[in-house]
Amino acid sequence: MLRGLDISDMLIIDRLELGFQPGLNVLTGETGAGKSILLDSLGFVLGWRGRADLVRQGAAQGEVTAWFDLPADHPAHAVLEEAGLPAGNELILRRINSADGRKTAWVNDRRCSGEVLRALSETLVELHGQHDDRGLLNPRGHRAILDDFAGNGPKRDKVRQSWSALAAARKAAAVAEAEREAIRAEExxxxxxxxxxxxxxxxxxxxxxxxxxxxxxxxxxxxxxxxxxxxxxxxxxxxxxxxxxxxxxxxxxxxxxxxxxxxxxxxxxxxxxxxxxxxxxxxxxxxxxxxxxxxxxxxxxxxxxxxxxxxxxxxxxxxxxxxxxxxxxxxxALDAGEAAQAALEAAVHDAERAYDAAAEALTAARTKAASKLDKAVSAELAPLKMERAVFATQITEEVAGPDGRDAVSFTVATNPGAPAGPLGKIASGGELSRFLLALKVCLTQGQSGLTLIFDEIDRGVGGATADAVGRRLKSLAADGQVLVVTHSPQVAALGGHHWRVAKGVAKGMTTSTVTPLSPPERVDEVARMLSGDTITDAARAAAEALLAG
Structure with a gap:
């Protein structure tokens, strides 16, 4: 769980110290106020590949520090152990970007590479947004997502082991045959x-x-x-x-x-x-x-x-x-080669049968899990005002490999009778947001210790639909931590913790600030989101009503 973020000299941020809490954390502000910069900074300290020009103009270097709570059973401990880094109940990541582009990173005050940061980030944070291709919108990852949902790890490991054994048997047979052919040529x-x-x-x-x-x-x-x-x-x-x-x-x-x-x-x-x-x-x-x-x-x-x-x-x-x-x-060897080659070919046949059995078992488990996931997502779509939409997990056969012979793709049809297609191509902006949210709610059941970040996932929706999105986010955050960058007053009103991002100019320098809001300040911020720059009494009353739930 993300507990704090310290940012210095990054883009238009001079210095920010933020403390986050469990539950639903919302960040609001005008467009261009710097909300995306917070995500860029967090992505930077997590080792994500992003924009290069992060250092604030005139500064020698930019620095970001993030610290996380780390329970004893958190998967990040395995990454730390493999990298030979110290571990405890707190994880501190620090990364510096110099003005000339050089980057240096530390984990718990020990130097490390960007690869280690990225490996840790996969166990710590998930970022989702309408244009996110790191997770749910990337078809290449759908098979792994389905396997994680189904708990197919042991079956997938068995397929991988069978594939390795098959590859080794095929190689041994091919090498022996090549050697026999070479000997036969000079017999x-x-x-x-x-x-x-x-x-x-x-x-x-x-x-x-x-x-x-x-x-x-x-x-x-x-x-x-x-x-x-x-x-x-x-x-x-x-x-x-x-x-x-x-x-x-x-x-x-x-x-x-x-x-x-x-x-x-x-x-x-x-x-x-x-x-x-x-x-x-x-x-x-x-x-x-x-x-x-x-x-x-x-x-x-x-x-x-x-x-x-x-x-x-x-x-x-x-x-x-x-x-x-x-x-x-x-x-x-040539004289005895026929018998030896027959034995090697028999080993290949046995390995093929073992792989086929493991792959078929994995396919069956994936098919069963796909049906379960489709039903679960459909149940989540109804509260999000998409009860007529259809989500389907398609499983097709592909060339056999270490992960089986199944290609998995998440498809949607937004209206009955409409053709189904890839998740990221069929749904509109607002529909996509809700599909992603419904899917994420289903996929994170039973998980803990992960911080979920939704970047304007409520864009394109409003009114009752925005309220439904906010309530699913709040439900998703009940047993964990969710950070939401939002322009929706309905979503912002449901947050357990609220920060306002604002941009200002002082001494000719533009800077961005992030301020935790008190209850009265939240009323004003939600009212601003409802009515714009001029906060009316009606807007304030509506904001109070939203915050009251």
Whole structure:
């Protein structure tokens, strides 16, 4: 509920501090006095998109502050929580518009964006007027309005969930089919490549090992003969024989040498041991250098085959095994694709059936609610002197989507036998006002915490009809808060709280003021609305009669 509005330097408003009350609040004044500026200012602090030139001429910036009562169960708390903003039993919105057009906003003294303000405004205020396209006159919102009236939230959520599941199932099936088609296009290549790779069966690290082996075998041909010659020089016909002969001669002379040959003989024995080890190592090397020429040819052929296949598929030789696995996986997917695709198509079919069931249930609920809403609006039209008018909620089938397959439109026929048409095109100004009011009375039953603003919704009506409009507004405000900008004395007389908007000129500056009216002042204001600038005794008496009810 809106409790106060503080406006500084906005258009022709210098400074205004307004306090609003529960019930029916009426604002009256001459045309051009500034009533619309109040709504522009309120819309500005609520983040609504409106006129840009709001700052009063000569001022550096304009500022608007609005504060609301916020019960614990008010839906604005969810918006505040999602935005990470502090909450309490009072909500304070403040927004500044600088002369250069920059806008800055705060919620409970925390900076926020215009989007957050607009999200909050949807839970705080509804504005209605003859030319309002934000709410009841916009056909794009009629389906949501009907769902809110019917309490279709859970059914609508189920349809949305079913639609999401259906969209996901269709996407999965389409992606899988596209992948299968792409694989099928290269099936011949895949089968040939896998067969070629399987036949060669390259192993990780094999290319490097073959290259090393090949180089060793190629080098062995050149050095093996030298190594064999060296081995022969160390053997029985070479160093080994000479060392053995030397030890045998020294051993024969050792007994007569008085120990002088012991050290040389020990050294020769060690030399014989080292020679034996050297000969053993050389023999092993000779064995390692022994190879079959066919083995070298086979190693070269396999090495060249691995390298050629790697170049063909543009991968490294060590990656050939993994590449073969990747191609094999694609083939397996193609071979198993028929069964997998059938399962995906079955999932799509199941999702379609689930969506159809949810959408049909929502359509049935909407149809039932439409009949209920039509009867409720018709009942409200009679007190508004439109008992012969017909209000009808039309439901037609449209392309399926996340909100079902129903298009909803509010239509009216102002006279029996007249063709029905869109609410905003068929009704005249006065008729439209009453249609909107009747519809709003039906839609707000059971709601609380919302401030309803009606901008000259009584335009085009007068006398008993204006009185009927005022009484419906008063009834609508009984459990909440309604603000009405009006030129109708009948409506103004029914207000629980009355403000007069006036425009004046001081020191060459035009300003607008808003004054709460006392009971005697209300009499004068209602009399002015009845008679014009000159308030007669008859007008005052008529005003007193209206105010007395």
């Amino acid at each position: 011949e290549f895949l089968r040939h490549a896998v067969a070629e790779l399987d036949k060669l069966d390259p192993q990780e690290g094999e290319e490097a090992a073959l290259d090393t082996k090949r180089r060793l075998m190629q080098g062995a041909e050149k050095i093996r003969s030298d190594v064999v010659n060296a081995y022969e020089m160390m053997g029985q016909e070479g160093a080994e024989r000479h060392l053995s002969d030397a030890l045998r001669w020294l051993d024969g002379a050792a007994a007569r040498a008085e120990g002088a040959l012991e050290a040389p003989m020990a050294a020769l024995n060690r030399a014989m041991i080292e020679l034996d080890e050297a000969m053993s190592g050389v023999a092993d090397a000779i064995d390692a250098m022994s190879f079959n020429p066919i083995e070298l040819e086979e190693a070269e052929e396999r090495l060249f085959a691995i390298r050629a296949l790697a170049r063909k598929h543009n991968v490294s030789p060590d990656d050939l095994a993994g590449f073969a696995g990747t191609l094999r996986t694609k083939l397996d």
